[in-house]
Amino acid sequence: MDRPPADIWKEFERNVVSHSAAHHIVAIAELLESRGYARVSDVAKTLNITRGSASLTLKALKQRGFVEEDENRFLRLSEVGESIARAILGKRVLIRRFFTNVLGVPEKTAEVDSCKIEHLVGTGTMRRLDHYLRFLESQDRAVQSFKEAWRSFSASIEEDAPEAPARSPAMGTDAQADLPIDA
Amino acid sequence: MDRPPADIWKEFERNVVSHSAAHHIVAIAELLESRGYARVSDVAKTLNITRGSASLTLKALKQRGFVEEDENRFLRLSEVGESIARAILGKRVLIRRFFTNVLGVPEKTAEVDSCKIEHLVGTGTMRRLDHYLRFLESQDRAVQSFKEAWRSFSASIEEDAPEAPARSPAMGTDAQADLPIDA
DNA sequence: AGCATTTGATCGGTATGCCAAACACTGGTT
DNA sequence: AACCAGTGTTTGGCATACCGATCAAATGCT
Numbered sequence: 001m002d003r004p005p006a007d008i009w010k011e012f013e014r015n016v017v018s019h020s021a022a023h024h025i026v027a028i029a030e031l032l033e034s035r036g037y038a039r040v041s042d043v044a045k046t047l048n049i050t051r052g053s054a055s056l057t058l059k060a061l062k063q064r065g066f067v068e069e070d071e072n073r074f075l076r077l078s079e080v081g082e083s084i085a086r087a088i089l090g091k092r093v094l095i096r097r098f099f100t101n102v103l104g105v106p107e108k109t110a111e112v113d114s115c116k117i118e119h120l121v122g123t124g125t126m127r128r129l130d131h132y133l134r135f136l137e138s139q140d141r142a143v144q145s146f147k148e149a150w151r152s153f154s155a156s157i158e159e160d161a162p163e164a165p166a167r168s169p170a171m172g173t174d175a176q177a178d179l180p181i182d183a
Numbered sequence: 184m185d186r187p188p189a190d191i192w193k194e195f196e197r198n199v200v201s202h203s204a205a206h207h208i209v210a211i212a213e214l215l216e217s218r219g220y221a222r223v224s225d226v227a228k229t230l231n232i233t234r235g236s237a238s239l240t241l242k243a244l245k246q247r248g249f250v251e252e253d254e255n256r257f258l259r260l261s262e263v264g265e266s267i268a269r270a271i272l273g274k275r276v277l278i279r280r281f282f283t284n285v286l287g288v289p290e291k292t293a294e295v296d297s298c299k300i301e302h303l304v305g306t307g308t309m310r311r312l313d314h315y316l317r318f319l320e321s322q323d324r325a326v327q328s329f330k331e332a333w334r335s336f337s338a339s340i341e342e343d344a345p346e347a348p349a350r351s352p353a354m355g356t357d358a359q360a361d362l363p364i365d366a
Numbered sequence: 367a368g369c370a371t372t373t374g375a376t377c378g379g380t381a382t383g384c385c386a387a388a389c390a391c392t393g394g395t396t
Numbered sequence: 397a398a399c400c401a402g403t404g405t406t407t408g409g410c411a412t413a414c415c416g417a418t419c420a421a422a423t424g425c426t
Contacts, residue, residue, distance in 0.1 A: 002365075007231050008257050009206045011295050013384095013412095020413060023192045040374055053414055060412095073374075093384055103311040112194050113308050117300040125296050128286040135336050146329035153318050154311075196413095203383060224403060236384055238405055243382095256404075 015119060017066070022088050022119040023047055024057050025066060028075050031083035037077045091126050092118040097133055104154060196304060200249070205302040206230055208249060211258050212268035221258045244350050245364050274309050275301040280316055287337055 017025065027046040031038035044054035058075070061067040066081035077085055092114050099110035138163060200208065210229040214221035227237035241258070244250040249264035260268060275297050282293035319326060 008295055009202075009230065009298055012202045018412075019192075019195045041372080047192065049413090050415060051374065052376075052416080057413075059201050059375085099308060103308065103315055105308050105311055109307055112191055112307050113303070115192055116195050116303040120296070120299040120303075122292055122296050124292055125286065125288050127281060128288055131337060131340055132286055132333070135333055138336075140332055140336075141327070142328040142332040145325040149323050149325040150315070150318055153321075153323075154299055154314055157314055201382075222403075223405090231381090233385060234404065235386080235406075240383075291422090 012120070017084060017119060019116075019119060020057060021061060021066075022084075024054070024061060025077065025081055026088055027084050028067065028077055029082070029089070032076070039073055040075070043075070087123070088119050091121060094126055094129050094133065095121070098129060102133075102136065104158075195303070200267060200302060202299075202302060203240060204249075205267075207237070207244060208260065208264055208268050209271055211260055212265070212272070215259070222256055223258070226258070237241065270306070271302050274304060276310050277309055277316065278304070281312060285316075285319065287341075308328060 024043055024047065027043045028038045031042050033048060035042070040054050040058055041051050043058065044051045047054065058067055061081070062069060065078055066084060068076045068078050068081075070076065094112050095114040095118060097111060099105040100107060105113070136147070203237045205224055207230065209220045210226045214225050214229060218225070223237050223241055226232050226241065230237065241250055245252060246262070248261055249267060251259045251261050251264075253259065278301060279293050282288040282296060283290060288296070319330070348354035
């Protein structure tokens with residue numbers, strides 16, 4: 001008696017860009033930043049996929065107007081493409097900061113987790129997370145003693161919590177097998 | 184000189200279950216909970232997909248040993264399937280709680296966002312979020328004044344922040360067009 | 367100039383995940 | 397017995413997203 005519109009779960013695919021496309025765009029942005037140029041091959045190398053795959057995906061991104069091409073095959077980001085890249089990178093940074101600085105998640109884990117969800121979380125939610133983190137980084141006295149208290153609280157729990165808890169069997173052929181928290 | 188293993192971004196697909204599969208499993212769990220039974224059609228109705236699609240996906244989940252079938256076509260979850268369902272639901276609840284209770288994200292947004300990422304976030308990260316939320320719900324005096332301070336801080340920002348900010352043009356044929364936060 | 371490499375595109379092939387349509391099977395009505 | 401609604405499966409189609417193989421064009425080396 002509460003299964004509402006029922007289609008919320010499909011919102012997963014209704015994003016501006018897919019996970020794959022997001023990383024193609026971000027790769028271009030990072031390549032331009034670090035090397036000054038980005039070609040199809042460079043994107044492919046960065047993402048560890050074949051040139052053929054990158055070529056195809058980038059063709060679609062060109063058609064959608066996110067990526068543009070030089071007369072010499074050099075890739076650029078359009079206005080929109082750049083704002084997408086900025087948005088995704090901004091979200092990633094925020095999420096990582098939250099995971100590592102607030103929750104105390106290990107670097108590596110934070111990177112993987114943030115990279116998985118960066119393009120999926122809504123802008124409104126991220127704006128709020130941004131404010132929250134700003135607040136936590138302010139000099140407010142209440143914040144200071146709060147962080148103090150949280151540090152000792154989490155330390156007291158951490159003690160017997162191995163980060164890589166010697167996985168159990170079962171779980172089929174799959175890779176990492178992450179789930180089970182039974183919260 | 185910093186593109187590390189380069190394959191982190193592919194972790195996206197290396198999950199125990201896909202987004203779709205996750206929701207099939209959760210649907211079964213919720214149907215069993217609310218009605219006491221779950222058939223292929225019920226799952227399809229719940230997820231708003233055709234019976235054909237559900238039939239196919241559930242067949243795969245049976246083969247992987249997450250879902251089992253009655254002699255009368257009634258679906259159950261295996262041990263593993265149930266732990267997956269619990270894990271996902273647990274994660275969803277945690278994330279929603281964080282979004283709504285801490286960040287102050289509107290209900291609807293929190294539901295959509297948490298449903299998008301629930302199956303993607305690692306267990307270790309979620310365990311830490313769990314602790315954090317528990318801490319925030321404790322009676323610690325530092326926590327109390329912190330929450331007080333955060334409320335007024337966020338209220339002072341909220342003022343001119345319409346939750347549905349009259350989207351701009353561009354952004355092609357896509358649906359919601361969420362991104363741009365330019366953080 | 368001549369051959370090798372790099373680059374980008376294209377073409378099957380695979381896998382997921384959705385749809386619509388066709389089919390078979392069941393149980394209840396009439 | 398005839399019918400029909402509900403259920404589950406199968407099939408073909410589409411879209412995404414990867415692979416490997418092949419190909420043309422540009423570039424590089426000797």
